[in-house]
Amino acid sequence: MIVKTEGFVLKSRKYGESDSMLVIFSRKLGKINAIAKGAQKPKSALIAGVQPFCYSDFLLYRGKNLYTVTQCEPKEIFYKLREDVKRLSYASYLVELIEAVTIEGQTNNRMFNLLGKTLYLMTKSDIEINTIVRSFEMNFLNYCGFKPEFHCCVSCNKTTSASWKFSSQEGGLLCENCFSVDPYAMKISEITLRLAKYLQTKEITEIHKLKISDFLNEALKKLLKQYILVHINKYDFKSLELAEKL
Ligand SMILES: [Zn+2]
Incomplete structure (x- = not known):
């Protein structure tokens, strides 16, 4: 056939x-x-x-x-990706993430479109590479069924708390009453949380020029990396680490 x-x-x-x-x-x-x-x-x-x-x-x-x-x-x-070893390494990271979660023979149109848009944006010179990568990770998690919860406590559903932690194991936020649910939960600041919610609801094409401060990028990257490690088996982040060293 x-x-x-x-x-x-x-x-x-x-x-x-x-x-x-x-x-x-x-x-x-x-x-x-x-x-x-x-x-x-x-x-x-x-x-x-x-x-x-x-x-x-x-x-x-x-x-x-x-x-x-x-x-x-x-x-x-995507000739421009091949010309620039840093972008090439980031592109390898995205492609490896997709390979890790896709199942043979199972279509995923939203993921397919996300990959196309992201690779296309990465060939442009006026983009913010960190924004692209964080936005990709957030959309990617939505489309592969591992959307992290950033709107309420995953343990008690409360939507307000004086401070929040993020539990990769539990899949999202923990309010201050529920911190003990996961001793490995990470602190998440109000501003990181706001950025995470924003990226979660925006298409990559809407935000590719958004500038994220190094501080916020690091905070969100660390959190997403831990989350991906917990939820996506066997992923090793070698390409991402290489891209960041270049
Ligand atoms: Zn709670």
Whole structure:
């Protein structure tokens, strides 16, 4: 059976002499593994569309365990991401997060659109990279079913408290009466909380020029990192750490 779908290449590695083994996040089939035969040959018609991050139109043949890319028309190769190693590392981080949560064969249109918008914004020179990454993380968590609760206490539902903590384990805020529920809960300031709520409700395209102070970015990054570690199995943050060192 032949399927036509658009998709992003999440991963591409050399396979055998001249083939590429791909992980594609496609609109119609969700995440799939596919082989692109001969794609490593310099004259291959597939070569341009099977690079990491590439957004392409694919014609896929469904085999027993694996898809075969029979045709591939690149629509956007995100060349600017490849030129800048810092942006490339951030893009790798986003793509790895998506790979970690998507399930083979399960579509996720909102996640698909989020990835496209984010990669596109990351090629622009006038964006705030920290804002893009934090906004992506927040939207990503919404769309993969792990939305953190920033509006009320996850233990007693109270919406007011003199101070708040954030519990990754419990999935959101703890009011001052419930701090003991999770001894590892982190303090969250009023202003960090406000930013988190704001990012949670805004599309990435609405806020990509918003400037977040280093202090607030660090606070939110730390909190989201711990949350992702608890909820998304096996994710190791190597690409994010590399991006931040560059
Ligand atoms: Zn409470």
